[in-house]
Amino acid sequence: MTITRKLEFDAGHRIPDHRSQCRNLHGHRYVLEITLRGDVVETEGAPDRGMVMDFADVKSLAMEHLVSRWDHAFLVFEGDARVREFLESMPEHKTVVLDRIPTVENLAAVAFDVLAQVYDAHYGVNLRLHQVRLYETPNCWADVVREGAL
Numbered sequence: 001m002t003i004t005r006k007l008e009f010d011a012g013h014r015i016p017d018h019r020s021q022c023r024n025l026h027g028h029r030y031v032l033e034i035t036l037r038g039d040v041v042e043t044e045g046a047p048d049r050g051m052v053m054d055f056a057d058v059k060s061l062a063m064e065h066l067v068s069r070w071d072h073a074f075l076v077f078e079g080d081a082r083v084r085e086f087l088e089s090m091p092e093h094k095t096v097v098l099d100r101i102p103t104v105e106n107l108a109a110v111a112f113d114v115l116a117q118v119y120d121a122h123y124g125v126n127l128r129l130h131q132v133r134l135y136e137t138p139n140c141w142a143d144v145v146r147e148g149a150l
């Protein structure tokens, strides 16, 4: 059984060497879809009986470990020296420095790695993060699916 929880956040980024508009500083309302795979809890009297995982718990873990950190932040590639310098010149600016260019593919991969550690360690019946889908715009998205699941 799989379940999916959708969360949204706003963030700025740029793709430094992009051939067109995306090299400019700009932002998106990202849409993150988190899909978990597991068995339905059948324990009598358990608050999550009949669920793979309570959607409220799916949300709170994602908020704590990823979404609150990226929301209203600027996501910058560590090699983007000029923009990093600019961001560092603003006291208290919410900046997330990434080891890769913040394309939607790379952001989805980072999100998958972060969230897999969170959900895979969580109590649940065979609970695993199955897929992360990240929309950069309503028309553009990337999927990361757990290896071996296809």
Ligand SMILES: Nc1nc2c(c(=O)[nH]1)N=C([C@H](O)[C@H](O)COP(=O)(O)OP(=O)(O)OP(=O)(O)O)CN2
Residues within 6 Å of the ligand: 015, 022, 028, 102, 103, 104, 105, 136, 137, 138, 139, 140
């Ligand atoms: N493979 C990728 N291509 C592009 C990425 C990316 O992350 N991966 N990112 C961008 C830009 O950052 C931008 O987010 C996309 O803009 P755009 O192509 O204009 O997307 P729209 O949905 O707004 O396009 P419409 O033409 O309005 O439908 C570029 N490429």
Ligand SMILES: [Zn+2]
Residues within 6 Å of the ligand: 013, 022, 026, 027, 028, 136
């Ligand atoms: Zn963009």
